Amino acid sequence: MTPDPVHDLLRVLDLVDTGARTSEDIFTGPSQWSPLGRVFGGQVLAQSIMAATRTIEDERPVHSMHGYFLRPGDVDAPITFSVDRIHDGRSFSTRRTQAYQHGRPILSLIASFQSEDDGVDHQLPMPADLPDPDSLPTALESLGRVAELPEAAWALGRPFDIRHVDGGIYLSVDQPTPHQAVWLRSTGPLPDDPALHRAALAYVSDYTMLEPVMRAHGVSWATPGIRVASLDHAMWWHRDARVDDWLLYVQESTNAHGGRGLTHGRIYDRQGRLVASVAQEGMTRIPELRRDADD
Structure with missing residues (x-):
């Protein structure tokens, strides 16, 4: 690292x-x-x-x-x-x-x-009444003592600060739901290159996209034997945005079946502009759920 x-x-x-x-x-x-x-x-x-x-x-x-x-x-x-x-x-x-x-x-x-x-211009509005990102716990604060374990380095060594609006799913899930929102930004400034920021936005868009699939079933990253992997990824950039300023990533899992889960996401800047949309399907294999299905 x-x-x-x-x-x-x-x-x-x-x-x-x-x-x-x-x-x-x-x-x-x-x-x-x-x-x-x-x-x-x-x-x-x-x-x-x-x-x-x-x-x-x-x-x-x-x-x-x-x-x-x-x-x-x-x-x-x-x-x-x-x-x-x-x-x-x-x-x-x-x-x-x-x-x-x-x-x-x-x-x-x-x-x-x-x-x-030039052309027509409209967007879905940004969700209202969400907590300010600076009021939310960091990954380190969410992990607590577990942050000392080698496995936690994945969350702590990333170039992006990612803060879950409704609590992280590193260790547990408080309330199962297929919805999730996270605030994110790079941990340091990036050069003034719009093309670089668009590429960096694609980079960070892959971090949490399958978490709504897991969250819907009360499954955390600490679940023994869990196997999650991205299969495909689609992204549409609507407006320029800087990834070294806070962005809101709103996500919803619309389907899970056959060991795969599908999630759609929308990314807004702090001014409420919709800057990108994302869709991803991923493999989601959870041993305890597969055993239940076999029974």
Whole structure:
């Protein structure tokens, strides 16, 4: 683990252009430490978006992406990103990024970029009467004495401060519900680069997306034998936002079945602007529930 998680985030997002120019653009990047030696999904999402962004020659920010996690990544190996310039039109550009390790794909992603344009404008309002983020406990305060255990380093060593509105689910769930809201921001300032902030928002969007599935069944991260993994991830950026200022992530799990759970999320800034929408399906295997189902 690094003593400066934000510096480490910037390090992994600063991809190296290999200079290879065949039918695709090739970049490489490192990985961060992660529990069990598996690459954090949000990291490879953000890196794939940065790789695609590096091939956009006009001022066209990413506005949507759809990605599939194909294999677990290895934190001890670099990642190669291959970008296919699928389409460049008058207003939109489309890129496909494949992330590889050991010669095998670990993520496949398609992203769309659009020049700024005028049009109709509306959004769902931000939930009202939520507590201020500074009034909520930090991950360290929520974990208490358990913070001394090696497993707790995952929550404490992240480049983002994440505070649950209705209590964390690190150790237990107070009241089962498929709804959740968290405040989040980076633990330090980031450069004034809108493209970097959009990629960093994709990074942090993967942290808590499957927690509403778990919360709906009263299951915490401390549940013995729990296995949770992202399968796919879709994201739409609506407006620019800084991830080094507080953002509200409102989440709802609309379905769980067959060992998979689906969650939808909306991200607002402190002014109430809807800055992004997210959808993710993930594997959610909980031993005690599977035994009940078998019975």
